[in-house]
Amino acid sequence: MSELAVAGAAANTAAQSPLSLGVHNHIKKTPRGKIKTAAKSKSNTVIQITVLVLLGLTVYGFLTFDYKNIDLATALASTLDNASTMFLQPRLSYNSFSGAMFALLITFSLGALATIFGAIIAFFGALLCAKNIANPLVATVVRSFVAFIRAVPTILWVLILTIAAGLGSVAAVAGLTFHSAGYLVKAYSESIEEVDNGVIEALKASGASYWQIVFQAILPASLSFMTAWTFLRFEINFSTAIAMGAAAGAGGIGFDLFMAGSFYFDLHELGFITYIVVIAVIVLEMFATKIKAKVR
Amino acid sequence: MPILEFQDVSKVYDKTTKALTDVSFSVDEGEFVSIIGPSGSGKSTILRCINKLVDATQGSIFFDGHNITTADKKEIRKVRKKTGMIFQHYNLVDRLSVIENVLHGRLGHKATITGAAGIYSEQEKENAFAILDKLGLADQAYKRCDELSGGQKQRVGIARSIMQEPRLILCDEPIASLDPSSSKVIMDHLSDINQSMKITCILNLHQVDVALKYSKRIIGITSGQIVYDGPPETLSKSKIHEIYQSSEGELITDVE
Amino acid sequence: MLNKFSEKLKNKRASSKAEATQDTNVSQASKQSSNTKATQDAELTQDAKISKWQLDKSSVFIKRKRTFTLAFLGVAVLFAGSAIITNYNVIEGFTSIPKVIIWMVQNLVPNEKSWEHLPSILSKLAETALVAIAVTVCAALCSFFFSLLGTRTTKANPLVARVVRVIAAFFRNVPDVVWAILLLFSFGQNVLTGFFALFFATFGLLTRIFIETIDEVSSSCVEAMHATGATTLQTVFQGIVPSSMPSIVSWILYMIETNIRTSTLIGVLTATGIGYAFDTYYKRMDYASASLVVLSIVILVIAIELISNQIRKVIM
Numbered sequence: 001m002s003e004l005a006v007a008g009a010a011a012n013t014a015a016q017s018p019l020s021l022g023v024h025n026h027i028k029k030t031p032r033g034k035i036k037t038a039a040k041s042k043s044n045t046v047i048q049i050t051v052l053v054l055l056g057l058t059v060y061g062f063l064t065f066d067y068k069n070i071d072l073a074t075a076l077a078s079t080l081d082n083a084s085t086m087f088l089q090p091r092l093s094y095n096s097f098s099g100a101m102f103a104l105l106i107t108f109s110l111g112a113l114a115t116i117f118g119a120i121i122a123f124f125g126a127l128l129c130a131k132n133i134a135n136p137l138v139a140t141v142v143r144s145f146v147a148f149i150r151a152v153p154t155i156l157w158v159l160i161l162t163i164a165a166g167l168g169s170v171a172a173v174a175g176l177t178f179h180s181a182g183y184l185v186k187a188y189s190e191s192i193e194e195v196d197n198g199v200i201e202a203l204k205a206s207g208a209s210y211w212q213i214v215f216q217a218i219l220p221a222s223l224s225f226m227t228a229w230t231f232l233r234f235e236i237n238f239s240t241a242i243a244m245g246a247a248a249g250a251g252g253i254g255f256d257l258f259m260a261g262s263f264y265f266d267l268h269e270l271g272f273i274t275y276i277v278v279i280a281v282i283v284l285e286m287f288a289t290k291i292k293a294k295v296r
Numbered sequence: 297m298p299i300l301e302f303q304d305v306s307k308v309y310d311k312t313t314k315a316l317t318d319v320s321f322s323v324d325e326g327e328f329v330s331i332i333g334p335s336g337s338g339k340s341t342i343l344r345c346i347n348k349l350v351d352a353t354q355g356s357i358f359f360d361g362h363n364i365t366t367a368d369k370k371e372i373r374k375v376r377k378k379t380g381m382i383f384q385h386y387n388l389v390d391r392l393s394v395i396e397n398v399l400h401g402r403l404g405h406k407a408t409i410t411g412a413a414g415i416y417s418e419q420e421k422e423n424a425f426a427i428l429d430k431l432g433l434a435d436q437a438y439k440r441c442d443e444l445s446g447g448q449k450q451r452v453g454i455a456r457s458i459m460q461e462p463r464l465i466l467c468d469e470p471i472a473s474l475d476p477s478s479s480k481v482i483m484d485h486l487s488d489i490n491q492s493m494k495i496t497c498i499l500n501l502h503q504v505d506v507a508l509k510y511s512k513r514i515i516g517i518t519s520g521q522i523v524y525d526g527p528p529e530t531l532s533k534s535k536i537h538e539i540y541q542s543s544e545g546e547l548i549t550d551v552e
Numbered sequence: 553m554l555n556k557f558s559e560k561l562k563n564k565r566a567s568s569k570a571e572a573t574q575d576t577n578v579s580q581a582s583k584q585s586s587n588t589k590a591t592q593d594a595e596l597t598q599d600a601k602i603s604k605w606q607l608d609k610s611s612v613f614i615k616r617k618r619t620f621t622l623a624f625l626g627v628a629v630l631f632a633g634s635a636i637i638t639n640y641n642v643i644e645g646f647t648s649i650p651k652v653i654i655w656m657v658q659n660l661v662p663n664e665k666s667w668e669h670l671p672s673i674l675s676k677l678a679e680t681a682l683v684a685i686a687v688t689v690c691a692a693l694c695s696f697f698f699s700l701l702g703t704r705t706t707k708a709n710p711l712v713a714r715v716v717r718v719i720a721a722f723f724r725n726v727p728d729v730v731w732a733i734l735l736l737f738s739f740g741q742n743v744l745t746g747f748f749a750l751f752f753a754t755f756g757l758l759t760r761i762f763i764e765t766i767d768e769v770s771s772s773c774v775e776a777m778h779a780t781g782a783t784t785l786q787t788v789f790q791g792i793v794p795s796s797m798p799s800i801v802s803w804i805l806y807m808i809e810t811n812i813r814t815s816t817l818i819g820v821l822t823a824t825g826i827g828y829a830f831d832t833y834y835k836r837m838d839y840a841s842a843s844l845v846v847l848s849i850v851i852l853v854i855a856i857e858l859i860s861n862q863i864r865k866v867i868m
Contacts, residue, residue: 022434023426023428026434027425034418035421035425037421038392038396039392039439041391042866044391047798047867050867054685057686057689058689058690060682061682061683065679067742067743072744074738075738075739079737082737082738083734109633109635109637110634110638116630151850152846153813153814153817153849159830161652164651165648174652239727243727243728243729243817246733247821258733261737270733278722282725349779375781376780377780377781381779383776388773389777390773391797392790392794400780400782403780404782408785453776457780466779
């Protein structure tokens, strides 16, 4: 009982070493004779190495970039100037407001179509690669294929499909669908893997067929999670559809952004359309949050 | 002179939720006091008012003779330095080693920079080891805290607070997440600290039987008001029911 | 976005599971108590409870069926509306698939001539990868500092915290293509155009994520450290940094991977990096070389994903 008192008194007076012999066996010292405090953990070492490597690559990057003798200060100052024109004096001159709204609707629709297609494809893809219900070999093949699909940037899919399928919404939707499907397969299969194995086994034992298991056990159990993922992907698809409009001429509000900025050089117009987009993104996010809360 | 004194302390959260209403009591140096009461009755708020994690809305709190309700940042740090705190969920930095967490008790005593950099003197480290040894954890010193069991984590929490050389230790539900045998270990350590080191202890407890067994004084609180303040011997069954606003047979302590 | 989100979902799932087990406990308890023949009254109320419970259950099923039908109809309407608005030809959408695959197999294959472009492609790829890394690291440093002002744990001025959150939301919601177009005015066809465009978007996203991460992983230990009398700076370096570092590193790795893809997009728009390389071959109709660009990006992204997964496995 009174041992603690000794330790406490030692802490208070900071006199000579109060340590018993037994404790010394547990103390580790640094090469310089100081008492170590840090835990020896692989995790901390890996974190340190990762951070150092990334910092090193960053410095190397900055040293090797081809800046083409740009005057950074001037460029930044003029960007700030442009930004203030854009955000503080938004005005439409080339597009009508209703025209911009319709363009927004097109972008929204492109995102919606890609999400619907992506979700349907991903559902079956996820069934093929969820570890708890799929054949391991098939799962590996599907997973690798999906990883490949996801690794290709959406812009490249859209550009490639534009040649192959012609300019228009078919190419845009298909291009957006690729990445959506890849992303959702991963998300859905994780949701399916969370389903209680006991439920699946119980149904199997009762002689249920594969599709009965899928629709009676897996779908109900993971539906809310899949819905949440789908809405998240819809938000992403909306933003990506804007980008595709701007960079690949896929139409919609993104194309208007591109025209305002890079064709008419009209900062006021660029600002106005940006505000429309920002408001749309925020509204969509709020709407999605509400639906997700309801599905729960 | 009492080490702690509450004078008509009230606390209102968000301008509407009353947590404490005119709470007055004083605690003498070396006391071992348990505060009991239903969840949400304001036990936690009382403890957090003492070390200013929560600011009282009205009334005065005196710690060691100083009115701390009006304390500025520097004075708050002084109060906290002298006050250890133990939490239900241990509140350790899980990814740091046990010894580093114990040394966190010294942060209040150190300059900002050396503390932030985690530089401690050899003496401090040896003291930390001595305390860990007495709590039976010296062999775990270099483990990460997330590798420990709940009871061990709570002992690290105790070690951290002793490391502060506190006058007062506040324990917010110290055993609520522990199994009975770890709970006993923790309670024994706390009462040992109280008796051998003369550190005042104030505990929030859910377990009435534990409170009755270990403490010399019990404060019962209901809806932010003190309804009992006295030794465990005079705490009648009906009083317990008044504290928990329950009727005969509804409490686990009624089962004998 | 993926791992964070799935964590949240898991938490939700855990709580709903807990509820479910509670339910079964209740029903078991009720069965047991009806077995131990208590008074007639108790039995009756028990039965009433059970039948009411069954009623609730069946009404749940009816409700579920109705929501299901409604949701299905909603999706169908959304699909039809979207198809009409975008002039999407559903039949063409499906018939084009085999056509597309045949075209890709025939054209998107590197040929001998395209391999000559490999060194220049790789150097562009390296530039893009370095931009993605540099952007993410710089944005992460700024975001971490900003998120310290925005989190509840450091008890910074609430007004400052709100301002930080609004600024982060602004940068997050303005599309990266807008930043690219704006920067193109002053920076022209320069590596910094892509750098800053990506920086703004990444900064906005990471600030929000870091605020959430810090609030989630370190609020309890920071409270304890404040209680010992530690100063804010001490709690940051001794509490927040060690406890949030794994999540932060994991997010940085995820953002690097995303930013390589995004910087390809911005490269197409601003004529820089690997995006420009693709665009050049694409416009020259040199599809063999373009396919080599695609392949090199795929290999890089998958490599980064694999390395990141290994790192995550150790640090989380």
